[in-house]
Amino acid sequence: MDRVALDIQRALYTAGEPTRFRILELLATRPHTVGEVADALGALQPQTTKHLQALEAARIIRVHRLGRRRVARLDRETLAHLATYFHGLAAPDPDDSVLDDYQDAIAREMARPSGQNAGPVLHFERVLPASAEDVWRAWTDPQQAAAWWAPRHFRVTAFELEPSAGAPIRIILREGDGAEYASRGQVVDARPGRLVFTLAPVDSAGEPLFHALHTLTITGTDPATVTLLIEVSDVRTDAASAIAGLEPGWRQLLDALDTYVRHPDSSPE
Numbered sequence: 001m002d003r004v005a006l007d008i009q010r011a012l013y014t015a016g017e018p019t020r021f022r023i024l025e026l027l028a029t030r031p032h033t034v035g036e037v038a039d040a041l042g043a044l045q046p047q048t049t050k051h052l053q054a055l056e057a058a059r060i061i062r063v064h065r066l067g068r069r070r071v072a073r074l075d076r077e078t079l080a081h082l083a084t085y086f087h088g089l090a091a092p093d094p095d096d097s098v099l100d101d102y103q104d105a106i107a108r109e110m111a112r113p114s115g116q117n118a119g120p121v122l123h124f125e126r127v128l129p130a131s132a133e134d135v136w137r138a139w140t141d142p143q144q145a146a147a148w149w150a151p152r153h154f155r156v157t158a159f160e161l162e163p164s165a166g167a168p169i170r171i172i173l174r175e176g177d178g179a180e181y182a183s184r185g186q187v188v189d190a191r192p193g194r195l196v197f198t199l200a201p202v203d204s205a206g207e208p209l210f211h212a213l214h215t216l217t218i219t220g221t222d223p224a225t226v227t228l229l230i231e232v233s234d235v236r237t238d239a240a241s242a243i244a245g246l247e248p249g250w251r252q253l254l255d256a257l258d259t260y261v262r263h264p265d266s267s268p269e
Helices: 008-016 018-027 034-041 045-057 076-089 094-110 132-140 142-148 240-244 246-262
Strands: 061-066 069-074 121-128 154-160 168-175 180-191 194-201 211-220 224-233
Touching: 008 018, 008 045, 008 076, 018 034, 018 045, 018 061, 018 069, 034 045, 034 069, 045 061, 045 069, 094 240, 094 246, 121 246, 132 142, 132 211, 132 224, 132 246, 142 154, 142 246, 168 194, 180 211, 224 246, 240 246
Parallel strands: none
Antiparallel strands: 061 069, 121 224, 154 168, 168 180, 180 194, 194 211, 211 224
8 A cells, every 4th residue: 555554453453443344335335424424323413523523533434634524534545455454364274174174074073873983994105206225214213203293383392113023102282372391102013014013092191092003105216106095993982083174184284295205405484
């Protein structure tokens, strides 16, 4: 805008007052004199003048002083600026659909019949622009895995995984507000190109919310194909949100892995 930068918060606060909002709706039909605005509101002219002065100071309307007449109209430039601002806020974000889907998935999990402790079977497959050896290291080297093994808006604060049968697995993720979420498991089988392990979130006492057997296979040369099968069982009644988060969470993890093998020197968010 050519004039002093618009104070959007002030404009919204001023326009939100009920009487002033009625004035804006009135001026949207056509320009009005101050007397016409007062008559339409059923208010005294001094009170109306104060409202118009506030709207003018916030640059939402303009008052033209035409001799003895004062005619108010909307400030279209300001309204266009506000429209542009809110249009930017309305732009879709990838997290929107993720949150919607996650909430729906939790509702479905909570609606499951009581006593049914069998969980979902999930299958993922990705073709990654890297050699099978590089992908294997990205999975099994703790330093590399910690660089990508977190959904968006989380970060890894602890990562323990050794590709050896019987080795424990421990992962701690931290959210932006400082909340931490721990997962634990154990390696069942490990050989180049194949990793079988259990891994599940745990409660405050360190007890798993469910049992999840993960079977990872890496085939091909370059590019490599990653296949991940997750079989869930022994689901606790309080595990609905954790179960619902498995599919979107692993999709984000595999997206992060894809980004990592493309740009190993930079860590995803």
